[in-house]
Amino acid sequence: MLIRKRQGWEIPESQATPEAVYHDRRRLLKAMGLGGIGIGALAAGLSAGFLTGAPAQAAAPPAPPADPSASLYPAKRDPRYTLDRAITPAAIVTTYNNFYEFGTEKDIYEAAQQLKLRPWSIAIDGMVEKPFTMAIDDLLHVMPLEERLYRHRCVEAWAIAVPWTGFPLKALVERAKPLSSATYVRLQTFLNPKEAPEQNQFWYPWPYTEGLTMAEATNELAFVATGLYGKPALPQNGAPIRLVVPWKYGFKSVKSIVRITFTNERPKTFWEVLGPTEYGFWANVNPTVPHPRWSQATERVLGADKRVPTVIYNGYGEYVAGLYKDIKGEKLFM
Ligand SMILES: Nc1nc2c(c(=O)[nH]1)N[C@H]1C(S)=C(S)[C@@H](COP(=O)(O)O)O[C@H]1N2
Ligand SMILES: [Mo]
Numbered sequence: 497m498l499i500r501k502r503q504g505w506e507i508p509e510s511q512a513t514p515e516a517v518y519h520d521r522r523r524l525l526k527a528m529g530l531g532g533i534g535i536g537a538l539a540a541g542l543s544a545g546f547l548t549g550a551p552a553q554a555a556a557p558p559a560p561p562a563d564p565s566a567s568l569y570p571a572k573r574d575p576r577y578t579l580d581r582a583i584t585p586a587a588i589v590t591t592y593n594n595f596y597e598f599g600t601e602k603d604i605y606e607a608a609q610q611l612k613l614r615p616w617s618i619a620i621d622g623m624v625e626k627p628f629t630m631a632i633d634d635l636l637h638v639m640p641l642e643e644r645l646y647r648h649r650c651v652e653a654w655a656i657a658v659p660w661t662g663f664p665l666k667a668l669v670e671r672a673k674p675l676s677s678a679t680y681v682r683l684q685t686f687l688n689p690k691e692a693p694e695q696n697q698f699w700y701p702w703p704y705t706e707g708l709t710m711a712e713a714t715n716e717l718a719f720v721a722t723g724l725y726g727k728p729a730l731p732q733n734g735a736p737i738r739l740v741v742p743w744k745y746g747f748k749s750v751k752s753i754v755r756i757t758f759t760n761e762r763p764k765t766f767w768e769v770l771g772p773t774e775y776g777f778w779a780n781v782n783p784t785v786p787h788p789r790w791s792q793a794t795e796r797v798l799g800a801d802k803r804v805p806t807v808i809y810n811g812y813g814e815y816v817a818g819l820y821k822d823i824k825g826e827k828l829f830m
Contacts, residue, residue, distance in 0.1 A: 563728040564614065564633055565736075570726030571641040571661045579645045580811065581797060581804075584656040586725045588799045593732045594650065595751060597685065597692035597704065605732040610691045611752065613736045620671075622757035623678035632736045636722060638671075639663035643726070644719060649781050649810045651745035655795040660740055661723035666714045668756070674710070678758035681713045682706070683739055686754045701770065706739065706750035707763030707777065709819075717743060717815045743812040745779040775830065780820070781810040782829035 591605050598604035598611075618635065621627035640663050648656045669681070685704035689695040695702045712718060719740040722729055729735035734751025741748050747767050767775035774788050783793045783806035794803045809816055820828055 561614070565636050565722070565728050568636060568641055569661055569723050569728060571643050571723075573643040573645070573659075577644040577646060579647065579657050581647070581657050582800065583645065583659060584797075584799045589656055589658055589724065590730055590732060592798060594652075594746065595732060595734070596700065597694050597702075597752075598732075599694055605730075607693070608731040611686075611731040611735070612691060613731065616736050616754070618737065618753060619755045620668075620758075621755070622682070622759050623675040624758050625673040625675065632722075635668075635737075639667055639720075641722070646719070646740060646742040647810055648740075648742060648746055648749070649795055649806065651747055651775070651779070651787060651792075653790060653792065653795050653806075654798055655804075655806075656798050658724055659726065660719060660721040661726065662719050662721035662737075662740070664716060665708075665718040665720050665739070666716065668720060669710075669713055672756065672758065674758040677760055679710055679760045680758070680762055681708050681710060682755075682757040682759055682763035683708075683750045683753050684755040684757070685750055685752050701764075701766055703754075704750055704766045705763060706748055706765050708741070708748075710758075711819050712741070712816075715816055715819060717741070717812055743780060743809040743816045745781060747775065748779050776827050778826060778828045779830065780816075780828050781806060782808050784808075785829035787830070 592602045593604055593608070594602070595604050595608055598607040614632070616632040617629050618632065619627070619629045641661060642663065643659055643661045645657065645659050648658055674681075683706050685702075686692070687695060687703040694700070708718065719742075721734070721738050721740045722736060724730075724733055729738070731752075734749075734753075737753050738751040739749045739753065748765075762777060765775075765777060768777060781792070786792055792806055795806045796803050807813075
């Protein structure tokens with residue numbers, strides 16, 4: 497966001513393929529590998545496979561390990577959360593991403609496949625009765641999984657609408673048993689430069705860190721996503737577990753979380769450290785408060801080829817406006 501030079505929201509129309517592509521992504525990838533034999537490889541691949549008598553399948557890439565949580569999806573949709581727009585095609589949401597650990601452009605989805613999703617565990621620590629660590633699959637089995645349709649508004653003024661699967665952050669906070677003295681929760685992404693090459697760039701304050709007040713974290717809208725489009729999440733979208741806080745700019749929705757810390761100090765967040773005059777702790781969506789370098793009045797709806805007016809709290813004011821009514825002297829909208 498800070499260092500981008502071109503308009504990354506210009507998504508080529510060719511990427512706007514139907515949702516079915518996502519639903520069959522693994523099979524598609526496999527088919528593409530096999531397709532190499534059928535098409536291009538009639539030149540190259542034949543020598544490797546056919547001429548030596550090896551089966552054609554030998555040229556296919558190894559299938560990714562089956563996701564152990566796959567049977568939990570799809571979860572029942574929670575009808576309380578409705579959209580004012582169409583769900584964005586999955587092919588866009590899974591190929592147009594911000595995930596700086598894998599690069600600063602929008603096309604990191606291939607690089608992100610290096611992220612190993614198992615084993616994965618989440619540490620709960622800080623001001624809690626008793627710190628603990630939990631394996632993702634154990635957590636998934638005790639949390640109340642549901643599907644919610646949420647709008648997402650990036651600070652860069654593009655927007656998507658996504659069917660997330662996950663559970664309310666509040667359920668995890670309750671399980672963590674924070675002390676009454678805890679006033680903030682800090683959420684951190686993994687740190688592994690071997691899998692995430694951009695984490696070798698020392699000028700970034702890795703690991704990516706975000707934070708919420710306890711009141712925000714226990715608001716019913718604050719969601720922890722473990723899947724999308726009725727399937728386990730993919731690495732590029734922050735698998736296996738990410739935050740989704742749809743009334744705030746997208747950078748608050750920290751991906752691929754490994755640690756959740758309860759504290760009485762306001763967390764210093766990744767983007768706030770990098771650009772304190774442009775990105776703050778609160779980052780609530782507000783069309784009337786421009787970013788120092790661009791307007792926030794409208795947003796580009798990916799896949800719909802149009803701009804629409806941005807709405808305060810991204811349209812979720814009825815849930816969250818009350819959180820801020822008594823807060824004075826804070827930059828709530830950056
Ligand atoms: N760890 C981590 N989390 C992150 C980011 C990131 O670069 N690293 N980018 C954020 C930003 S700016 C946005 S808009 C959303 C994008 O989520 P999506 O790619 O799943 O749409 O992830 C957020 N979470
Ligand atoms: Mo963003």
